[in-house]
Amino acid sequence: MSEDKLNRRTDTLAFAERSSGGIWDAVILGAGAAGLMAGIVAARRGKRVLILDHARTAGEKIRISGGGRCNFTNLNASVKNYLSGNPRFCISALKAYTPVDFLKLVDSHGIGWHEKTVGQLFCDESARDIVTMLLAELDEAGGRLQMGTEIKGIEHRDGLFHVATGRGSEKARALVVATGGKSIPKMGATGLGYDIARQFGLEVLPTRAGLVPLTFSDSQKSFAAGLAGLSVDAEVRFGKVMFREGLLFTHRGLSGPSILQISSYWQEGNPVTINLAPGTNCLESLMAARKSNPKQDVATSLSEILPKRLAKAIIEREGIKGHIAEQGDKLLRKLDEAVHRWQVIPVGTEGYRTAEVTLGGVDTKALSSKTMQANDVPGLYFIGEVVDVTGQLGGYNFQWAWASGAAAGRAL
Known part of the structure:
Protein backbone atom coordinates (compact mmCIF):
# COMPACT_ATOMS: atom_id res chain seq x y z
CA MET A 1 0.00 0.00 0.00
CA GLY A 210 22.74 22.02 16.93
CA LEU A 211 24.39 20.43 13.89
CA VAL A 212 24.23 23.83 12.23
CA PRO A 213 26.55 26.00 10.07
CA LEU A 214 28.65 28.64 11.83
CA THR A 215 28.54 32.29 10.81
CA PHE A 216 31.30 34.92 10.76
CA SER A 217 31.71 38.63 11.37
CA ASP A 218 32.07 40.89 8.33
CA SER A 219 35.88 40.66 8.15
CA GLN A 220 35.94 36.88 8.38
CA LYS A 221 32.84 36.57 6.22
CA SER A 222 34.55 38.20 3.23
CA PHE A 223 37.32 35.58 3.38
CA ALA A 224 34.85 32.69 3.52
CA ALA A 225 32.52 34.20 0.92
CA GLY A 226 35.38 34.39 -1.58
CA LEU A 227 35.77 30.64 -1.20
CA ALA A 228 32.06 29.77 -1.14
CA GLY A 229 31.39 26.31 -2.48
CA LEU A 230 34.92 25.03 -1.84
CA SER A 231 35.16 21.90 0.30
CA VAL A 232 38.24 20.43 1.99
CA ASP A 233 39.01 17.65 4.41
CA ALA A 234 39.68 19.29 7.78
CA GLU A 235 40.17 18.73 11.48
CA VAL A 236 38.01 21.06 13.54
CA ARG A 237 38.56 21.43 17.28
CA PHE A 238 36.80 23.04 20.17
CA GLY A 239 38.34 22.36 23.56
CA LYS A 240 39.06 18.65 23.78
CA VAL A 241 36.56 17.74 21.05
CA MET A 242 37.79 17.15 17.50
CA PHE A 243 36.15 15.98 14.27
CA ARG A 244 37.88 15.21 11.00
CA GLU A 245 35.43 15.42 8.12
CA GLY A 246 34.58 17.69 5.22
CA LEU A 247 34.53 21.47 5.69
CA LEU A 248 32.58 23.73 3.33
CA PHE A 249 33.10 27.47 2.87
CA THR A 250 29.86 29.44 2.54
CA HIS A 251 28.84 33.05 1.93
CA ARG A 252 28.06 33.39 5.63
CA GLY A 253 30.84 31.33 7.20
CA LEU A 254 31.53 27.62 7.40
CA SER A 255 29.50 24.45 7.01
CA GLY A 256 30.13 20.80 6.13
CA PRO A 257 30.09 17.72 8.39
CA SER A 258 33.06 18.75 10.56
CA ILE A 259 31.54 22.17 11.27
CA LEU A 260 28.06 20.78 11.92
CA GLN A 261 29.58 18.34 14.40
CA ILE A 262 31.60 20.95 16.29
CA SER A 263 28.65 23.39 16.37
CA SER A 264 26.93 21.23 18.97
CA TYR A 265 29.90 21.69 21.31
CA TRP A 266 30.95 25.25 20.44
CA GLN A 267 30.25 27.96 23.01
CA GLU A 268 29.60 31.50 21.87
CA GLY A 269 32.53 33.92 22.12
CA ASN A 270 35.16 31.19 21.98
CA PRO A 271 37.48 30.23 19.12
CA VAL A 272 37.35 27.16 16.94
CA THR A 273 40.70 25.79 15.72
CA ILE A 274 40.86 24.38 12.20
CA ASN A 275 43.53 22.27 10.49
CA LEU A 276 42.97 22.75 6.76
CA ALA A 277 45.49 20.09 5.75
CA PRO A 278 45.47 17.25 8.27
CA GLY A 279 48.06 14.54 7.71
CA THR A 280 50.53 16.89 6.03
CA ASN A 281 53.38 19.08 7.24
CA CYS A 282 53.00 22.49 5.64
CA LEU A 283 56.23 23.92 7.05
CA GLU A 284 58.38 21.03 5.78
CA SER A 285 56.72 21.21 2.36
CA LEU A 286 57.30 24.96 2.04
CA MET A 287 60.92 24.70 3.19
CA ALA A 288 61.52 21.92 0.68
CA ALA A 289 59.95 24.04 -2.08
CA ARG A 290 62.20 26.95 -1.14
CA LYS A 291 65.21 24.76 -1.92
CA SER A 292 63.91 22.91 -4.97
CA ASN A 293 61.91 25.69 -6.65
CA PRO A 294 63.23 29.02 -5.31
CA LYS A 295 61.61 31.08 -8.07
CA GLN A 296 58.21 29.56 -7.52
CA ASP A 297 55.43 31.89 -6.36
CA VAL A 298 54.46 31.31 -2.71
CA ALA A 299 50.80 30.63 -3.60
CA THR A 300 51.93 28.00 -6.11
CA SER A 301 54.05 26.31 -3.46
CA LEU A 302 51.15 26.32 -1.00
CA SER A 303 48.78 24.93 -3.64
CA GLU A 304 50.78 21.70 -3.46
CA ILE A 305 49.04 21.21 -0.12
CA LEU A 306 45.74 23.08 -0.50
CA PRO A 307 43.30 23.77 -3.36
CA LYS A 308 44.60 26.69 -5.46
CA ARG A 309 41.72 29.01 -4.50
CA LEU A 310 42.31 28.42 -0.81
CA ALA A 311 46.09 28.74 -1.08
CA LYS A 312 45.77 32.06 -2.92
CA ALA A 313 43.21 33.38 -0.42
CA ILE A 314 45.43 32.55 2.56
CA ILE A 315 48.47 34.17 0.94
CA GLU A 316 46.47 37.35 0.26
CA ARG A 317 44.97 37.39 3.76
CA GLU A 318 48.42 37.03 5.33
CA GLY A 319 49.82 39.77 3.06
CA ILE A 320 52.63 37.60 1.68
CA LYS A 321 54.07 38.34 -1.76
CA GLY A 322 56.95 37.22 -3.96
CA HIS A 323 58.84 34.01 -4.63
CA ILE A 324 59.19 31.24 -2.09
CA ALA A 325 62.97 31.94 -1.93
CA GLU A 326 62.25 35.42 -0.60
CA GLN A 327 60.37 34.10 2.44
CA GLY A 328 62.21 33.62 5.70
CA ASP A 329 61.52 30.91 8.25
CA LYS A 330 59.33 33.27 10.28
CA LEU A 331 56.95 33.88 7.38
CA LEU A 332 56.83 30.17 6.51
CA ARG A 333 55.94 29.36 10.11
CA LYS A 334 53.21 31.99 9.89
CA LEU A 335 51.80 30.20 6.86
CA ASP A 336 52.09 26.85 8.63
CA GLU A 337 50.08 28.32 11.52
CA ALA A 338 47.44 29.65 9.12
CA VAL A 339 47.04 26.21 7.54
CA HIS A 340 47.25 23.88 10.53
CA ARG A 341 46.01 26.09 13.38
CA TRP A 342 43.59 28.58 11.84
CA GLN A 343 41.62 30.10 14.72
CA VAL A 344 38.25 31.71 14.10
CA ILE A 345 35.67 33.09 16.50
CA PRO A 346 32.23 32.61 14.96
CA VAL A 347 29.67 35.29 15.76
CA GLY A 348 26.90 32.69 15.85
CA THR A 349 25.13 29.99 13.89
CA GLU A 350 22.50 29.97 11.18
CA GLY A 351 20.03 29.06 13.93
CA TYR A 352 17.02 26.79 13.94
CA ARG A 353 16.31 27.66 10.30
CA THR A 354 18.94 25.20 9.05
CA ALA A 355 19.79 23.27 12.23
CA GLU A 356 19.38 19.52 12.02
CA VAL A 357 18.65 19.15 15.73
Whole structure:
Protein backbone atom coordinates (compact mmCIF):
# COMPACT_ATOMS: atom_id res chain seq x y z
CA MET A 1 0.00 0.00 0.00
CA SER A 2 1.39 3.44 -0.92
CA GLU A 3 2.40 6.01 1.67
CA ASP A 4 -0.51 8.34 0.73
CA LYS A 5 -3.05 5.53 0.97
CA LEU A 6 -1.69 4.50 4.36
CA ASN A 7 -2.00 8.09 5.57
CA ARG A 8 -5.63 8.28 4.39
CA ARG A 9 -6.52 4.84 5.74
CA THR A 10 -5.22 5.45 9.26
CA ASP A 11 -6.77 8.92 9.31
CA THR A 12 -10.19 7.51 8.37
CA LEU A 13 -9.97 4.74 10.93
CA ALA A 14 -8.97 7.23 13.62
CA PHE A 15 -12.12 9.24 12.95
CA ALA A 16 -14.22 6.08 13.13
CA GLU A 17 -12.78 5.01 16.46
CA ARG A 18 -13.07 8.49 17.91
CA SER A 19 -16.74 8.68 17.02
CA SER A 20 -17.34 5.57 19.10
CA GLY A 21 -16.47 7.62 22.19
CA GLY A 22 -13.76 5.20 23.30
CA ILE A 23 -10.73 5.91 25.43
CA TRP A 24 -7.34 5.38 23.87
CA ASP A 25 -4.62 3.55 25.76
CA ALA A 26 -2.29 6.24 24.47
CA VAL A 27 -2.38 9.39 22.42
CA ILE A 28 0.97 10.19 20.85
CA LEU A 29 1.71 13.75 19.80
CA GLY A 30 4.00 13.79 16.77
CA ALA A 31 4.19 11.52 13.71
CA GLY A 32 7.96 11.70 13.31
CA ALA A 33 10.51 8.95 13.85
CA ALA A 34 10.06 8.63 17.63
CA GLY A 35 6.27 8.97 17.63
CA LEU A 36 5.74 6.41 14.87
CA MET A 37 8.07 3.93 16.56
CA ALA A 38 6.29 4.32 19.91
CA GLY A 39 2.94 3.81 18.20
CA ILE A 40 4.11 0.70 16.36
CA VAL A 41 5.60 -0.97 19.44
CA ALA A 42 2.57 -0.18 21.62
CA ALA A 43 0.05 -1.24 18.99
CA ARG A 44 1.86 -4.55 18.50
CA ARG A 45 1.21 -5.17 22.19
CA GLY A 46 -2.52 -4.74 21.63
CA LYS A 47 -2.75 -1.16 22.87
CA ARG A 48 -5.27 1.24 21.31
CA VAL A 49 -3.01 3.99 20.03
CA LEU A 50 -3.73 7.27 18.25
CA ILE A 51 -0.95 9.42 16.78
CA LEU A 52 -1.78 13.10 16.19
CA ASP A 53 0.22 15.59 14.15
CA HIS A 54 -0.49 19.07 12.79
CA ALA A 55 1.44 18.42 9.56
CA ARG A 56 -0.25 17.15 6.41
CA THR A 57 1.97 14.09 6.04
CA ALA A 58 3.89 11.90 8.47
CA GLY A 59 7.66 11.65 8.77
CA GLU A 60 8.58 14.89 7.02
CA LYS A 61 12.02 15.13 8.65
CA ILE A 62 12.70 11.52 7.75
CA ARG A 63 11.81 12.31 4.17
CA ILE A 64 14.41 15.12 3.78
CA SER A 65 17.18 13.52 5.83
CA GLY A 66 20.44 12.24 4.43
CA GLY A 67 20.08 14.12 1.19
CA GLY A 68 16.79 12.33 0.60
CA ARG A 69 18.20 8.87 1.38
CA CYS A 70 17.86 8.90 5.19
CA ASN A 71 20.88 8.02 7.30
CA PHE A 72 18.52 5.88 9.36
CA THR A 73 20.98 4.59 11.97
CA ASN A 74 24.62 4.12 12.87
CA LEU A 75 25.94 0.68 13.73
CA ASN A 76 28.38 2.21 16.22
CA ALA A 77 25.82 4.13 18.27
CA SER A 78 26.83 4.33 21.93
CA VAL A 79 26.70 6.76 24.81
CA LYS A 80 29.83 8.59 23.56
CA ASN A 81 27.88 9.84 20.52
CA TYR A 82 25.31 11.79 22.53
CA LEU A 83 25.21 15.13 24.34
CA SER A 84 23.03 15.56 27.43
CA GLY A 85 23.01 17.11 30.86
CA ASN A 86 23.00 13.48 32.01
CA PRO A 87 25.31 11.74 29.50
CA ARG A 88 24.40 8.24 30.72
CA PHE A 89 20.63 8.65 30.45
CA CYS A 90 20.45 7.23 26.93
CA ILE A 91 22.28 3.97 27.70
CA SER A 92 19.30 1.88 28.78
CA ALA A 93 17.13 2.71 25.76
CA LEU A 94 20.00 2.30 23.28
CA LYS A 95 20.84 -1.14 24.67
CA ALA A 96 17.22 -2.28 24.62
CA TYR A 97 16.67 -1.28 20.98
CA THR A 98 19.86 -1.41 18.96
CA PRO A 99 20.80 -0.39 15.41
CA VAL A 100 20.71 -4.09 14.50
CA ASP A 101 17.09 -4.26 15.69
CA PHE A 102 16.09 -1.44 13.37
CA LEU A 103 18.13 -2.90 10.53
CA LYS A 104 16.19 -6.16 10.85
CA LEU A 105 12.98 -4.16 10.39
CA VAL A 106 14.41 -2.46 7.31
CA ASP A 107 15.49 -5.80 5.84
CA SER A 108 12.09 -7.35 6.50
CA HIS A 109 10.59 -4.76 4.16
CA GLY A 110 13.15 -5.42 1.45
CA ILE A 111 14.59 -1.91 1.61
CA GLY A 112 18.05 -1.71 0.07
CA TRP A 113 20.73 0.05 2.09
CA HIS A 114 24.43 0.77 2.09
CA GLU A 115 27.13 1.85 4.53
CA LYS A 116 28.42 5.22 3.35
CA THR A 117 30.93 5.97 6.11
CA VAL A 118 31.92 3.70 8.97
CA GLY A 119 28.65 2.68 10.61
CA GLN A 120 26.41 5.16 8.76
CA LEU A 121 23.55 3.36 6.99
CA PHE A 122 21.56 4.97 4.17
CA CYS A 123 18.70 3.84 1.95
CA ASP A 124 19.78 2.84 -1.55
CA GLU A 125 16.75 4.50 -3.10
CA SER A 126 14.77 7.01 -1.02
CA ALA A 127 14.06 8.13 2.52
CA ARG A 128 10.40 7.67 1.59
CA ASP A 129 11.00 3.93 1.90
CA ILE A 130 11.52 4.35 5.65
CA VAL A 131 8.35 6.43 6.03
CA THR A 132 6.30 3.93 4.03
CA MET A 133 7.73 1.10 6.13
CA LEU A 134 6.78 2.79 9.40
CA LEU A 135 3.26 3.61 8.22
CA ALA A 136 2.77 0.04 7.02
CA GLU A 137 3.96 -1.31 10.38
CA LEU A 138 1.62 1.04 12.24
CA ASP A 139 -1.33 0.07 10.06
CA GLU A 140 -0.64 -3.65 10.38
CA ALA A 141 -0.33 -3.36 14.16
CA GLY A 142 -3.66 -1.55 14.37
CA GLY A 143 -2.34 1.86 15.40
CA ARG A 144 -4.18 4.95 14.19
CA LEU A 145 -2.80 8.12 12.66
CA GLN A 146 -4.55 11.47 12.33
CA MET A 147 -2.71 14.20 10.43
CA GLY A 148 -3.64 17.85 10.00
CA THR A 149 -4.67 18.05 13.63
CA GLU A 150 -3.78 21.12 15.70
CA ILE A 151 -3.39 20.62 19.44
CA LYS A 152 -5.44 23.23 21.30
CA GLY A 153 -4.83 22.20 24.88
CA ILE A 154 -4.17 19.31 27.27
CA GLU A 155 -5.66 18.53 30.68
CA HIS A 156 -5.20 15.67 33.10
CA ARG A 157 -8.23 14.79 35.20
CA ASP A 158 -10.04 11.69 36.42
CA GLY A 159 -6.97 9.62 35.61
CA LEU A 160 -7.12 10.52 31.91
CA PHE A 161 -5.37 12.90 29.55
CA HIS A 162 -7.84 15.07 27.66
CA VAL A 163 -6.41 16.38 24.39
CA ALA A 164 -8.36 19.19 22.77
CA THR A 165 -7.70 19.46 19.04
CA GLY A 166 -8.99 21.45 16.11
CA ARG A 167 -10.93 18.35 15.09
CA GLY A 168 -12.46 17.34 18.42
CA SER A 169 -11.35 15.98 21.77
CA GLU A 170 -9.48 12.77 22.60
CA LYS A 171 -9.15 10.91 25.90
CA ALA A 172 -6.31 8.58 26.79
CA ARG A 173 -4.78 6.77 29.72
CA ALA A 174 -1.33 7.87 28.60
CA LEU A 175 0.13 10.78 26.65
CA VAL A 176 3.37 10.49 24.71
CA VAL A 177 5.04 13.74 23.65
CA ALA A 178 7.09 13.19 20.48
CA THR A 179 6.81 16.69 19.04
CA GLY A 180 10.51 17.19 18.32
CA GLY A 181 12.49 20.38 18.84
CA LYS A 182 12.62 23.80 17.20
CA SER A 183 14.86 22.94 14.26
CA ILE A 184 13.63 23.63 10.71
CA PRO A 185 10.51 25.66 11.60
CA LYS A 186 9.45 25.82 7.94
CA MET A 187 8.54 22.15 8.33
CA GLY A 188 6.29 22.94 11.26
CA ALA A 189 8.67 22.64 14.21
CA THR A 190 7.33 24.33 17.34
CA GLY A 191 8.03 24.46 21.07
CA LEU A 192 4.80 22.60 21.94
CA GLY A 193 6.59 19.73 23.67
CA TYR A 194 8.45 22.10 25.96
CA ASP A 195 5.20 23.91 26.82
CA ILE A 196 3.58 20.61 27.77
CA ALA A 197 6.55 19.67 29.94
CA ARG A 198 6.38 22.98 31.81
CA GLN A 199 2.60 22.65 32.19
CA PHE A 200 3.13 19.42 34.12
CA GLY A 201 6.01 20.75 36.21
CA LEU A 202 8.97 19.27 34.34
CA GLU A 203 12.10 21.37 33.94
CA VAL A 204 13.13 22.30 30.40
CA LEU A 205 16.82 22.99 29.91
CA PRO A 206 17.80 25.92 27.64
CA THR A 207 17.64 25.02 23.97
CA ARG A 208 19.82 26.06 21.03
CA ALA A 209 20.46 25.02 17.46
CA GLY A 210 22.74 22.02 16.93
CA LEU A 211 24.39 20.43 13.89
CA VAL A 212 24.23 23.83 12.23
CA PRO A 213 26.55 26.00 10.07
CA LEU A 214 28.65 28.64 11.83
CA THR A 215 28.54 32.29 10.81
CA PHE A 216 31.30 34.92 10.76
CA SER A 217 31.71 38.63 11.37
CA ASP A 218 32.07 40.89 8.33
CA SER A 219 35.88 40.66 8.15
CA GLN A 220 35.94 36.88 8.38
CA LYS A 221 32.84 36.57 6.22
CA SER A 222 34.55 38.20 3.23
CA PHE A 223 37.32 35.58 3.38
CA ALA A 224 34.85 32.69 3.52
CA ALA A 225 32.52 34.20 0.92
CA GLY A 226 35.38 34.39 -1.58
CA LEU A 227 35.77 30.64 -1.20
CA ALA A 228 32.06 29.77 -1.14
CA GLY A 229 31.39 26.31 -2.48
CA LEU A 230 34.92 25.03 -1.84
CA SER A 231 35.16 21.90 0.30
CA VAL A 232 38.24 20.43 1.99
CA ASP A 233 39.01 17.65 4.41
CA ALA A 234 39.68 19.29 7.78
CA GLU A 235 40.17 18.73 11.48
CA VAL A 236 38.01 21.06 13.54
CA ARG A 237 38.56 21.43 17.28
CA PHE A 238 36.80 23.04 20.17
CA GLY A 239 38.34 22.36 23.56
CA LYS A 240 39.06 18.65 23.78
CA VAL A 241 36.56 17.74 21.05
CA MET A 242 37.79 17.15 17.50
CA PHE A 243 36.15 15.98 14.27
CA ARG A 244 37.88 15.21 11.00
CA GLU A 245 35.43 15.42 8.12
CA GLY A 246 34.58 17.69 5.22
CA LEU A 247 34.53 21.47 5.69
CA LEU A 248 32.58 23.73 3.33
CA PHE A 249 33.10 27.47 2.87
CA THR A 250 29.86 29.44 2.54
CA HIS A 251 28.84 33.05 1.93
CA ARG A 252 28.06 33.39 5.63
CA GLY A 253 30.84 31.33 7.20
CA LEU A 254 31.53 27.62 7.40
CA SER A 255 29.50 24.45 7.01
CA GLY A 256 30.13 20.80 6.13
CA PRO A 257 30.09 17.72 8.39
CA SER A 258 33.06 18.75 10.56
CA ILE A 259 31.54 22.17 11.27
CA LEU A 260 28.06 20.78 11.92
CA GLN A 261 29.58 18.34 14.40
CA ILE A 262 31.60 20.95 16.29
CA SER A 263 28.65 23.39 16.37
CA SER A 264 26.93 21.23 18.97
CA TYR A 265 29.90 21.69 21.31
CA TRP A 266 30.95 25.25 20.44
CA GLN A 267 30.25 27.96 23.01
CA GLU A 268 29.60 31.50 21.87
CA GLY A 269 32.53 33.92 22.12
CA ASN A 270 35.16 31.19 21.98
CA PRO A 271 37.48 30.23 19.12
CA VAL A 272 37.35 27.16 16.94
CA THR A 273 40.70 25.79 15.72
CA ILE A 274 40.86 24.38 12.20
CA ASN A 275 43.53 22.27 10.49
CA LEU A 276 42.97 22.75 6.76
CA ALA A 277 45.49 20.09 5.75
CA PRO A 278 45.47 17.25 8.27
CA GLY A 279 48.06 14.54 7.71
CA THR A 280 50.53 16.89 6.03
CA ASN A 281 53.38 19.08 7.24
CA CYS A 282 53.00 22.49 5.64
CA LEU A 283 56.23 23.92 7.05
CA GLU A 284 58.38 21.03 5.78
CA SER A 285 56.72 21.21 2.36
CA LEU A 286 57.30 24.96 2.04
CA MET A 287 60.92 24.70 3.19
CA ALA A 288 61.52 21.92 0.68
CA ALA A 289 59.95 24.04 -2.08
CA ARG A 290 62.20 26.95 -1.14
CA LYS A 291 65.21 24.76 -1.92
CA SER A 292 63.91 22.91 -4.97
CA ASN A 293 61.91 25.69 -6.65
CA PRO A 294 63.23 29.02 -5.31
CA LYS A 295 61.61 31.08 -8.07
CA GLN A 296 58.21 29.56 -7.52
CA ASP A 297 55.43 31.89 -6.36
CA VAL A 298 54.46 31.31 -2.71
CA ALA A 299 50.80 30.63 -3.60
CA THR A 300 51.93 28.00 -6.11
CA SER A 301 54.05 26.31 -3.46
CA LEU A 302 51.15 26.32 -1.00
CA SER A 303 48.78 24.93 -3.64
CA GLU A 304 50.78 21.70 -3.46
CA ILE A 305 49.04 21.21 -0.12
CA LEU A 306 45.74 23.08 -0.50
CA PRO A 307 43.30 23.77 -3.36
CA LYS A 308 44.60 26.69 -5.46
CA ARG A 309 41.72 29.01 -4.50
CA LEU A 310 42.31 28.42 -0.81
CA ALA A 311 46.09 28.74 -1.08
CA LYS A 312 45.77 32.06 -2.92
CA ALA A 313 43.21 33.38 -0.42
CA ILE A 314 45.43 32.55 2.56
CA ILE A 315 48.47 34.17 0.94
CA GLU A 316 46.47 37.35 0.26
CA ARG A 317 44.97 37.39 3.76
CA GLU A 318 48.42 37.03 5.33
CA GLY A 319 49.82 39.77 3.06
CA ILE A 320 52.63 37.60 1.68
CA LYS A 321 54.07 38.34 -1.76
CA GLY A 322 56.95 37.22 -3.96
CA HIS A 323 58.84 34.01 -4.63
CA ILE A 324 59.19 31.24 -2.09
CA ALA A 325 62.97 31.94 -1.93
CA GLU A 326 62.25 35.42 -0.60
CA GLN A 327 60.37 34.10 2.44
CA GLY A 328 62.21 33.62 5.70
CA ASP A 329 61.52 30.91 8.25
CA LYS A 330 59.33 33.27 10.28
CA LEU A 331 56.95 33.88 7.38
CA LEU A 332 56.83 30.17 6.51
CA ARG A 333 55.94 29.36 10.11
CA LYS A 334 53.21 31.99 9.89
CA LEU A 335 51.80 30.20 6.86
CA ASP A 336 52.09 26.85 8.63
CA GLU A 337 50.08 28.32 11.52
CA ALA A 338 47.44 29.65 9.12
CA VAL A 339 47.04 26.21 7.54
CA HIS A 340 47.25 23.88 10.53
CA ARG A 341 46.01 26.09 13.38
CA TRP A 342 43.59 28.58 11.84
CA GLN A 343 41.62 30.10 14.72
CA VAL A 344 38.25 31.71 14.10
CA ILE A 345 35.67 33.09 16.50
CA PRO A 346 32.23 32.61 14.96
CA VAL A 347 29.67 35.29 15.76
CA GLY A 348 26.90 32.69 15.85
CA THR A 349 25.13 29.99 13.89
CA GLU A 350 22.50 29.97 11.18
CA GLY A 351 20.03 29.06 13.93
CA TYR A 352 17.02 26.79 13.94
CA ARG A 353 16.31 27.66 10.30
CA THR A 354 18.94 25.20 9.05
CA ALA A 355 19.79 23.27 12.23
CA GLU A 356 19.38 19.52 12.02
CA VAL A 357 18.65 19.15 15.73
CA THR A 358 17.81 21.08 18.89
CA LEU A 359 20.16 20.85 21.85
CA GLY A 360 18.68 20.90 25.35
CA GLY A 361 15.03 20.20 26.09
CA VAL A 362 13.12 18.24 28.71
CA ASP A 363 15.46 17.54 31.61
CA THR A 364 16.25 13.83 31.79
CA LYS A 365 16.26 14.05 35.60
CA ALA A 366 12.48 14.20 35.36
CA LEU A 367 12.22 10.98 33.30
CA SER A 368 12.75 7.25 33.69
CA SER A 369 15.64 6.14 31.47
CA LYS A 370 13.96 2.76 30.92
CA THR A 371 10.46 3.92 30.00
CA MET A 372 10.71 7.66 29.21
CA GLN A 373 7.83 8.24 31.63
CA ALA A 374 7.78 11.37 33.80
CA ASN A 375 8.73 10.41 37.33
CA ASP A 376 6.05 12.57 38.95
CA VAL A 377 3.29 12.33 36.33
CA PRO A 378 2.23 8.71 35.69
CA GLY A 379 1.19 8.15 32.10
CA LEU A 380 3.11 11.10 30.66
CA TYR A 381 6.05 10.26 28.38
CA PHE A 382 8.63 12.30 26.45
CA ILE A 383 10.66 10.79 23.60
CA GLY A 384 12.95 11.76 20.75
CA GLU A 385 14.35 15.22 20.12
CA VAL A 386 12.15 16.98 22.69
CA VAL A 387 14.28 15.32 25.40
CA ASP A 388 17.72 16.64 26.40
CA VAL A 389 19.54 13.95 24.40
CA THR A 390 21.20 15.00 21.15
CA GLY A 391 23.23 12.78 18.86
CA GLN A 392 26.20 13.61 16.71
CA LEU A 393 25.86 13.71 12.94
CA GLY A 394 25.69 10.31 11.27
CA GLY A 395 22.42 8.51 12.07
CA TYR A 396 22.70 8.80 15.84
CA ASN A 397 19.64 11.01 16.27
CA PHE A 398 17.46 8.59 14.35
CA GLN A 399 18.72 5.74 16.52
CA TRP A 400 17.78 7.74 19.61
CA ALA A 401 14.32 8.28 18.12
CA TRP A 402 13.84 4.55 17.46
CA ALA A 403 15.25 3.56 20.87
CA SER A 404 13.38 6.09 23.01
CA GLY A 405 10.17 5.48 21.02
CA ALA A 406 10.49 1.74 21.52
CA ALA A 407 11.13 2.24 25.25
CA ALA A 408 7.90 4.20 25.67
CA GLY A 409 6.00 1.79 23.42
CA ARG A 410 6.98 -1.16 25.58
CA ALA A 411 5.90 0.66 28.74
CA LEU A 412 2.48 1.89 27.61
